[in-house]
Amino acid sequence: MSSASQTRVRIGVVGLGGATMQLLPSIVADERVVIAGVVDADERARRDFADDFAVPAHESVEALAADPGVDVVYLATPHALHADQAVAALAQGTHVLVEKPLSLTVADCLRVVEASRASGAHVVVGHTHAFDRPVRALRDLLDVGDLGEVAMITSCNYGSFLYRPRRPEELDTRLGGGIVFNQVPHQVDLVRLLGGGLVRSVRSSAFVLDPSRPTEGSHTTFLDFEGGAAASLVYSGYDRFDTDELTGWIDENGAPRRPDHGSASRALRALPSPADEPALKAARGYQRGWTPPIADGHQHPHFGLLLVSCERADVRVGPSGLQVYDIDGMRKVPVEPVAAVPDKTAVLDDLYRAVVLHEPSAHDAAWGAATVEVCEAIVASSRERREITLAHQVPLRRPAVPVPQDPAAQGA
Numbered sequence: 001m002s003s004a005s006q007t008r009v010r011i012g013v014v015g016l017g018g019a020t021m022q023l024l025p026s027i028v029a030d031e032r033v034v035i036a037g038v039v040d041a042d043e044r045a046r047r048d049f050a051d052d053f054a055v056p057a058h059e060s061v062e063a064l065a066a067d068p069g070v071d072v073v074y075l076a077t078p079h080a081l082h083a084d085q086a087v088a089a090l091a092q093g094t095h096v097l098v099e100k101p102l103s104l105t106v107a108d109c110l111r112v113v114e115a116s117r118a119s120g121a122h123v124v125v126g127h128t129h130a131f132d133r134p135v136r137a138l139r140d141l142l143d144v145g146d147l148g149e150v151a152m153i154t155s156c157n158y159g160s161f162l163y164r165p166r167r168p169e170e171l172d173t174r175l176g177g178g179i180v181f182n183q184v185p186h187q188v189d190l191v192r193l194l195g196g197g198l199v200r201s202v203r204s205s206a207f208v209l210d211p212s213r214p215t216e217g218s219h220t221t222f223l224d225f226e227g228g229a230a231a232s233l234v235y236s237g238y239d240r241f242d243t244d245e246l247t248g249w250i251d252e253n254g255a256p257r258r259p260d261h262g263s264a265s266r267a268l269r270a271l272p273s274p275a276d277e278p279a280l281k282a283a284r285g286y287q288r289g290w291t292p293p294i295a296d297g298h299q300h301p302h303f304g305l306l307l308v309s310c311e312r313a314d315v316r317v318g319p320s321g322l323q324v325y326d327i328d329g330m331r332k333v334p335v336e337p338v339a340a341v342p343d344k345t346a347v348l349d350d351l352y353r354a355v356v357l358h359e360p361s362a363h364d365a366a367w368g369a370a371t372v373e374v375c376e377a378i379v380a381s382s383r384e385r386r387e388i389t390l391a392h393q394v395p396l397r398r399p400a401v402p403v404p405q406d407p408a409a410q411g412a
Contacts, residue, residue, distance in 0.1 A: 009071050
């Protein structure tokens with residue numbers, strides 16, 4: 001993007017699977033951004049998307065990044081591809097929005113950090129649930145200072161992740177499969193955002209409880225922060241208890257749902273053959289004629305139970321906002337209504353800041369590398385049964401200026 005007077009950030013999409021389908025409603029609802037191109041290995045999906053959005057279809061990330069009509073490459077591809085694709089886009093001076101995790105190793109993440117610095121192009125790592133508006137509202141509340149310093153953070157999520165349709169590599173930890181590189185980055189980003197970013201050490205136990213899904217499906221982890229705060233993370237994807245029960249059956253994306261314990265694993269067992277699972281996964285990607293969901297009874301996305309204990313109050317983060325508990329009782333702190341279903345607009349806030357206002361995102365490549373370092377340490381700590389001390393953590397960067405919600409606010 002040549003100047004702030006150009007009002008819309010032009011996004012080229014790479015990968016038309018579930019992650020893109022989660023972010024797409026927010027993109028089409030936001031006047032600050034526009035779809036400008038697409039890359040996908042599936043010719044049918046690529047053609048349908050290009051036709052529906054009237055944008056060019058490219059054969060490679062490099063070709064998309066070289067398109068003068070594209071400001072940002074959005075990488076929603078398998079985890080193992082993220083680093084190489086990000087470096088390729090950055091080498092052409094194109095900004096990058098990349099799904100978590102930034103990569104599978106700190107070493108690869110640091111290649112992206114260096115490529116961003118060398119090119120001057122920005123990286124935003126997201127979406128994670130650290131972008132959820134209630135979580136951002138709590139971070140703002142903590143910054144005011146009335147609650148005092150953060151002491152304890154509890155993140156607990158039980159669901160059906162491991163039994164949703166998966167490709168083979170999604171069940172192989174070495175290739176980024178299982179919960180540690182798929183779901184745990186949400187928790188790590190959440191608690192790092194609220195705890196200030198600097199994790200000192202990790203102690204974890206992760207579990208493989210089903211030999212037919214031979215990757216980590218649950219964990220319990222303790223994070224010790226440099227400033228003295230601590231975080232306890234628990235996640236299980238084994239489709240038994242579901243923490244949506246604690247939010248009045250509002251699901252992770254903010255949608256009302258019915259109780260259905262065990263339904264994902266039952267559906268998987270009902271497939272005629274295990275070979276049918278990847279096709280079922282692919283069917284959840286982009287389909288011709290897609291239209292965004294209607295926000296009917298939807299609340300904000302969430303990631304299970306999130307409690308933060310400060311010097312003078314406890315705060316529970318939920319899909320409708322915050323509940324603050326202190327000596328005077330409980331008070332609710334609402335947040336603005338959802339802008340899309342699911343609402344991931346805060347990712348676009350950071351992207352707009354970076355590309356138009358030239359303010360790096362708090363969730364830049366260095367932040368993404370620090371989150372991956374925690375995830376790597378979770379695996380190592382569990383296998384070696386010891387505490388792991390970290391070396392690549394970065395502090396939280398707070399925004400300096402408000403984000404305009406209307407392009408006209410930039411004088412366009």
